[in-house]
Structures are given as structure tokens and as C-alpha cells.
Amino acid sequence: MAAQISPSILSADFAKLADDVALIADAADWVHVDVMDNHFVPNLTLGLPVVEALLKHSALPLDCHLMIEDPDRWAPQYAEAGAGSVTIHVEAAKAPVRTLRTIRAAGARAGLGINPATPVEPYEDLLGEIDMLLLMTVEPGFGGQRFLDVVLPKVRRAREMIKGRDLPVWLQVDGGVSAETIERCADAGADVFVAGNAVYGSGDPAEAVRALRGKAEHATSGAAWSR
Ligand SMILES: O=C(CO)[C@@H](O)[C@H](O)COP(=O)(O)O
Numbered sequence: 442m443a444a445q446i447s448p449s450i451l452s453a454d455f456a457k458l459a460d461d462v463a464l465i466a467d468a469a470d471w472v473h474v475d476v477m478d479n480h481f482v483p484n485l486t487l488g489l490p491v492v493e494a495l496l497k498h499s500a501l502p503l504d505c506h507l508m509i510e511d512p513d514r515w516a517p518q519y520a521e522a523g524a525g526s527v528t529i530h531v532e533a534a535k536a537p538v539r540t541l542r543t544i545r546a547a548g549a550r551a552g553l554g555i556n557p558a559t560p561v562e563p564y565e566d567l568l569g570e571i572d573m574l575l576l577m578t579v580e581p582g583f584g585g586q587r588f589l590d591v592v593l594p595k596v597r598r599a600r601e602m603i604k605g606r607d608l609p610v611w612l613q614v615d616g617g618v619s620a621e622t623i624e625r626c627a628d629a630g631a632d633v634f635v636a637g638n639a640v641y642g643s644g645d646p647a648e649a650v651r652a653l654r655g656k657a658e659h660a661t662s663g664a665a666w667s668r
């Protein structure tokens with residue numbers, strides 16, 4: 442699958458989200474929406490009402506990343522509202538299989554998120570239940586953090602697991618993804634790239650997305666996993 446770029450609006454201007462989403466509409470594949478509840482992570486961002494409002498103004502599908510304590514309760518509502526993709530965290534979900542199936546039944550892609558210190562192997566049997574695996578490459582909670590190289594071996598193992606099972610599961614990396622780090626992520630096996638600061642912290646967000654895509658596709662074409 443070709444590389445996909447999902448800019449995170451965590452680094453956009455929350456007072457003009459619709460305008461900032463429009464800036465990347467012709468360049469990106471998704472809009473990554475970080476939902477934080479100040480319990481699962483030590484930060485508070487936005488919730489369902491803002492997502493519902495944004496859905497009316499975004500030409501791109503919303504990629505909702507739920508960093509909240511009770512995803513089993515809330516994730517289905519994001520899917521029913523019209524999110525294109527809803528990701529729940531393994532560290533928070535108490536009934537992940539049921540919740541992932543409910544997300545899919547509501548017509549959204551189902552994602553499973555994994556923090557940097559959480560191993561991926563225990564979740565191999567859930568790969569058939571998901572459309573995307575999200576591997577955090579920073580500790581969740583804030584944009585603009587430094588990329589954690591220590592996660593790259595896990596990205597490689599996750600790609601091997603997905604390839605081994607021959608499943609159409611996308612592998613997303615989230616956190617510290619930039620022009621300096623995206624090639625390492627693509628080489629390790631990632632095919633969906635979240636970037637907040639690297640896109641909205643730049644003077645030209647659309648051009649930043651195009652540059653990231655170019656680097657990711659170049660690295661993917663030379664990567665062993667893509668052959
Ligand atoms: O989920 C998160 C943070 O918890 C991310 O989506 C960040 O928002 C990505 O921002 P950058 O690290 O690219 O600035």
C-alpha cells in the first residue's frame with residue numbers, strides 16, 4: 442500500500458480548526474484527531490462535539506485516536522458520528538474485541554493503539570479484528586516530543602506479524618514523525634504516518650505533507666518488507 446499521511450491537528454490552531462484542516466485537504470489522506478481526557482494521559486484536548494463539528498467541515502476522513510480511560514463506552518459513538526477510523530488503546534480497553542467489532546459494525550475502520558513500553562506480541566491474535574495497528578513513537582499526551590527510536594524494532598516485528606498472517610492491516614506510527622525520522626519508520630514497516638508538529642509547525646503545511654510523503658515512499662520502495 443502507498444504511504445499515507447495523517448496530520449495531527451493537536452499542533453493546529455484550536456481556534457480555527459476548520460481553516461487549518463482545509464490547508465492540508467489536497468495534500469493529506471486523513472486528519473488525525475487526538476482525543477485526550479486528562480485521565481489516560483495528562484492532557485485534555487477535545488471530544489465528540491468538536492469531532493461532530495469538524496466532520497461538517499473536513500473534506501478528508503477523520504482518524505480519531507482515543508487516548509481516554511473508557512474507550513469501550515465512547516469509541517462506538519465516534520464511529521456512529523461518522524469518523525473514518527477510530528483507534529482505541531490496549532492499555533485502556535476492557536473489552537477490546539467487542540469494541541473493535543462495534544466500531545466496524547458502525548462503518549468505521551477499527552484501530553488498536555499501543556504505547557511505547559507495551560509489547561505487541563500479546564495482541565497478535567487481534568490482528569484479524571482490526572484495520573490498523575497504531576504504534577506510539579512517543580509517550581502519548583503531547584505533540585512536539587522527540588521520536589523514540591527504541592520503538593523501531595517493535596515496528597519491524599509488527600510488520601512481520603501482519604505479513605505473516607497476510608492481513609490488510611495498516612501500520613501507523615504516531616509521535617515525533619518528521620522529515621528526519623519518517624524514513625526510518627517506513628523502512629521498519631510503517632505505512633501510515635501521523636505528523637503534528639512537522640506539518641502544522643511548518644510555514645507551509647501542505648508542502649510539509651508532500652515532502653513527508655516523498656520521503657516515506659522513497660524509503661518504502663527500498664525496504665525489504667515491501668518486496
Ligand atoms: O497522539 C499523539 C500524542 O499523544 C500524536 O498524535 C501527536 O499529536 C503527534 O504530534 P507530533 O509528535 O507529530 O508533534
Ligand SMILES: [Fe+2]
Pocket residue numbers: 449473474475506615635
Ligand atoms: Fe495521535
